Amino acid sequence: MIELAPSILAANFAHLADQVERAAAGGGSVIHVDIMDGHFVPNLTIGPPVVKSLRQATRLPLDCHLMIENPDQYIAEFAEAGADWISVHQEACRHLNRTLNLIKQHECRAGVVINPATPVETLSEVLDIVDYVLVMSVNPGFGGQKFIPATLHKMRKLAEIRAARGYQFRIEVDGGVGMDTVAEVVRAGAEILVAGNAVFGKGDAKVNAQALLEAARSASLQRV
Ligand code: DX5
Ligand code: ZN
Secondary structure (H helix, E strand, C coil), rough: CCCCEHHHHHHHHHHHHHHHHHHHCCCCCCCCCCEEEEECCCCCCCCCHHHHHHHHHHCCCCCEEEHHHHHHHHHHHHHCCCCCEEEEHHHHHHCCHHHHHHHHHHHCCCEEEEECCCCHHHHCCCCCCCCCCEEEEECCCCCCCCCCCCHHHHHHHHHHHHHCCCCEEEEEECCCCCCHHHHHHHHHCCCCCECCHHHHHHHHHHHHHHHHHHHHHHHHHCCC
């Protein structure tokens, strides 16, 4: 099933509840929340208080993408604030198995994220325990960057491995997903589509979300 996960990073934070509601009205079904610490990535964004407020503003699942060092230190706090899904970067975790299990212990869905330069092979020992794999299609840190086509083969590879080994994880893509790239990410196997600027950048989030989902669904019919 294809799902759209609008990324609030591109929203107007002074009107967050309204913006999320518009994106949901257009079919967005997961709210993607980018957490940056200024260390793992060269930018700062938001923390648990904003997740807590969002929790009261929407019933949709909150997908917290942790772009932070030492994620273990904050997982409990994000879970308590209302995160439903928590993903951590392979590159930030020294004990990835432990961290993923910690997320599950807090009754959240556990995701692992790989940067554009990180191969799928680095995940081979955790693919049986994750609920989703997030393939970054830009270098994390900022919204509005250009999609990196060289990341597409990783989505294909993950879909192949999942079929061959009978795993259950879902495939998410994040970065530069818009009307010009949505069809190719879907054809490569992405199922959860994060989009920031393409939803909240220009115009109405409802109309933008509807257009993206429509393009994604028609591309999914062309999957081979
Ligand atoms: C980038 C973030 C993304 C970002 C995507 O580090 O992880 O979620 O919001 O923004 P767009 O869709 O504008 O590339
Ligand atoms: Zn993200």
